[in-house]
Amino acid sequence: MARSHQSSFDSVLDPGKVPESKADAGVPWRELRYFGSVADCYLLFGHGERASGARLLVVDQHAFHERIIYERLVRNQDLLKSSQALLVPECVHLGPAATSAIKDMIPSLAKNGFVLDVIDDSNIEVRSVPVLLAKADVAALLETIAEQSSKLPMHDNVGLLHDHLATFACHAAVRAGETIGPDELKILLSEADDVDFYHNCPHGRRVMRWWEESQIARWFDR
DSSP: OOOOOOOOTSOOOOOOOOOOOOTTOOGGGGOEEEEEETTTTTEEEEEEOOOGOOOOEEEEHHHHHHHHHHHHHHHOOGGTOOEEEEEEEEEOOOHHHHHHHHHHHHHHHTTTOEEEEEETTTEEEEEEEEETTTTHHHHHHHHHHHHHHHHHHHTTTHHHHHHHHHHHHHHHOOOTTTOOHOOOHHHHHHHHHOOOOGGSSSTTTOOEEEEEEHHHHHHOOO
């Protein structure tokens, strides 16, 4: 039986009440000094002065970017409707079970920028993807979507949409080993003010960690 996948993003993200002790909440993004990155994976920022309590903020660039993109998608479904045709259609081998799952979702995926055709019981041709995912690994993306659909109850549309949004955000985000340019970083930092990183990245991984000057001092036996 084909699954019914409602294409609605209402109530996908509902943080509810958040505990008052939020170690990573209220980050003063506009006051940070950017020092650079480590291994093209971790972004380093400084905040404050020694007299007032200096701090070091270490940010996982993939989790940071992923959370921001996820928030964009939750707030504006139309971001997925802008589609980009592939120069050469890509044939993706998924296997019978995954192909069947994707086949059931073709109508809802089409509303979110995908143009797909089932070639046979194990292969799908991809002709267009959302602009947001133009650089994504299409095969890995479809495999993840198919796997998610098999793990959730048939009528859990909200759970499935959350998982799909998280997957789209993950595949669109910069990865470890890739460089975030200064202009892109500036845009991300401007958007970060409206993101509650207390909820971590959509997959639950920590986004950042603060180090107080006193903690850093102990590294050097001060």
